[in-house]
Amino acid sequence: MNSEEFLMRCPRLGGEAPLTYCLQEAGDLPCQRIVACWQAFFPVEAHLRRVLPPQKWEQFAGRKPKEKIASLLELVEEAKGRCR
């Protein structure tokens, strides 16, 4: 972590995280909470619109929240596929 970076208390991790972490929290996409967490302090939405390819931006902005059980079952199916 860059010592000069500002930190945000991450409600998902239960710890502090820098912006760089939030930008890659979902693999090749930013964390879904990044705008809610950072927009008041940093124009993160404008930044993402500028740097994300249009397809990635739409993917980011179009993600739907899932029920926990449903997301667990998706992960189970993915894990079964990887273990075959």
Added chain:
Amino acid sequence: MEQRKVVLADSEIPKQWYNILSDMPTPMNPPLHPGTGKPVGPEDLAPIFPMNLIEQEVATDRWIDIPEPVLEKYLLWRPTPLCRALNFEKALGAPVRIYYKYEGASAPGSHKPNTAIAQAYYNKAFGIKRLSTETGAGQWGSALSMACAMFGLELRVFMVKISFEQKPYRRLMMAAWGTECIPSPSDRTNAGRKILAEHPDSPGSLGIAISEAIEDAVGNEDSRYSLGSVLNHVLLHQTVIGLEAQKQLAQIGVYPDVVMGCAGGGSNFAGISLPFVRDKINGKKVSVVAAEPASCPTLTRGPFAYDFGDTAMTTPLLPMYTLGHDFVPESIHAGGLRYHGMAPIVSHLVKEGIVEARAYDQIETFTAGVQWARTEGVIPAPETNHVIAAVVQEAERAKQEGKEKVILFNFSGHGIIDLSAYDAFLSGKLTQHKLSDEEIQRALKSIENFPKL
């Protein structure tokens, strides 16, 4: 001298958990399988949970017996004291009486063992040898570590690498309890190896850690996965908190006007509140408030944050919007309850108007937590600070309204292992103001080589 605390005898510990599903005024829609679109059945969950816990997940009995081996372990720190925050009351100068359940009394320092102990027991009883789970900063991982040690289960915890490197103490606690704590992404799973191959310096994420923990459990007949929040059976186990509180308050002839808890995934909030929600459903006048995190109050306090778009709560608030370059759905802006993995039971109660959700930003929560520490002594866990901020706000309302109020809240854990969070707050590293142009440029520079954008 005023009474400071109410302590139950060991023999007075509740012998049953309370299941809110039996009293919901409107039924909750069952979760749907993402593959088939049909309601999820027990067999769908069998690869990751033992059948005895799956039965609890879908149970509709009002009361569920707490097994004797679980009670024996609970008695190591339960019943927890119900305390009166007289010093804090004095500092606030409001017409309120503040009572709190001190869940920091457990060995890991939080409410999490209430379900960790139960889950370890049920897995052991089902013949499971090893559990796996994920953890962020380690609150859940450490609680499950202690529980598994007590029931002779092996445990693997996939800890998000950024936390693994920043937060050594909880992983050391896990090691002391005999757990194998692995930084995620790891080379233990196909999911982890794929991430490492593409991004060797990945700091990990909760999503990656969950994938690894589930992969670690799936395919091993004697292994299962464990989750510390959100699910119905987790909330069920936590109700021991509120049930104890009801007994303790009854002993001193007090009933709260307001019951409060912080709500991340919903388990500690549910633990203190669900027995009182039952009272409310049956006509008792009591407010129930969930205090959730909001780094950005101007966004999350908008009315849309809790305005569910559908009864199943599975779609974005405004799903009909077409994505474009001038529009970001509210689901992206709103940090509200449904957007960070809130328990369906709690979301449903908010939607029904039985529970009120309020959001508090990180600076007001730490400010409240420091005030608490300087009056009541105990340094609260950062999550607990959310509900303390809510208590401060409620006391202010009471002062303005000139009404006396009794507030009950769940002190979900102490913050002794989270002092780095206090350091970030007290040293000004926790972002608390709109960044200047210079600071923005510096932030942008720090991410200019960011590989994935």
